[in-house]
Amino acid sequence: MPFAHDTAVELRAAVALVNSAEPPETLATVADLDAFFREHGYTGRHDRTAEELAQVRALRPRLRELLLADRDTAAGLVNELLAGVPVRPRLVRHSGEDWHVHATADDAPLSTRIVVETAMAMVDVVREDEHSRLAVCADPDCQGMVLDLSRNRSRRYCSTACTNRNAQAALRARRAG
Template sequence: MTGQVDFDSHSSVVTQAALALMNDVSPGHRRGRPFSAPEDLPEAVAQAIASVNPKWNELPDAAEAAKLVGWAVRLHAAITALDAGDVDGACVEVNRVMREAGALPTLSRHDGEPWHLHFHAVDAPWAESWASSMATGLAIVLGNASVERLGICNAPACDRAYLDVSRNGTRRFCCTACQNRVKAAAFRARQSG
């Protein structure tokens, strides 16, 4: 990871988990096509979290998954507001999610790991623990000089979120597929022009 931005290991993981969850469950557009929330929310939630935290292997129940998806949709709306230049609106919504989910910084040691910071009470319910962690991770980015690295994909018909952790800070797409779609369209436009 030399040269990449890393806010700290735990906040980076929960921020990446928030983005993965938002991108995998928030309705809207993805890679040029309409996108609906998956029917099997517990599986989609588990896969999104596991994509950034390989140690994760729990499957939430349907009610907890639906609750977390609701918060993920709200966090996605905050990033959309940020991308549109409404930093205040984004921060207000992230603060609301942190407050409603009961965000509470707590040093914790479990599973043979050293002490590390969690963003929820030790006894927080499952969805609240993830929502407060994800919102706090995003709050760290929003309150950081690197806030311009957080945004919505620049590809047409895609509203998935990204966080640029590269050295040069030039990422503007949610994935390589969207970046390639834009480059291919620009190439075709040049060839026909």
């Protein structure tokens, strides 16, 4: 894996959050946010309110911009995002996870923690010059994001649905040809 475990976890969560805006919407209710929180291993404050849901949903365009930015633009965006929040990096261990970095207080709003954790993950992407691991889905009818953590950088589609749809189309084209 090209990144530390916590960086990969945060990048997966950020891509999932960004992709939740793609049809069909998958972050529409507080229950959806609860599931997102659990699935991506977030800890700390979680208000479970419509306001918190709105704050998290509002992050999606900004995080998409950050994740798809070129290296120099991403560096500037990371600095801008981190300048706007209280950042206090520290090493923590919890929930069966080994030592990893938390960079803001556990009682900070969930949207703040998502911004900080995504920005910190992008620090590693920028430093390692690994922007090619983040892309838009190769399906021409999809705008979902792809995070490719494979060794051979072969992931092209954001989901199994897009992969299957394109594989079927390629098969039909080969049979027709």
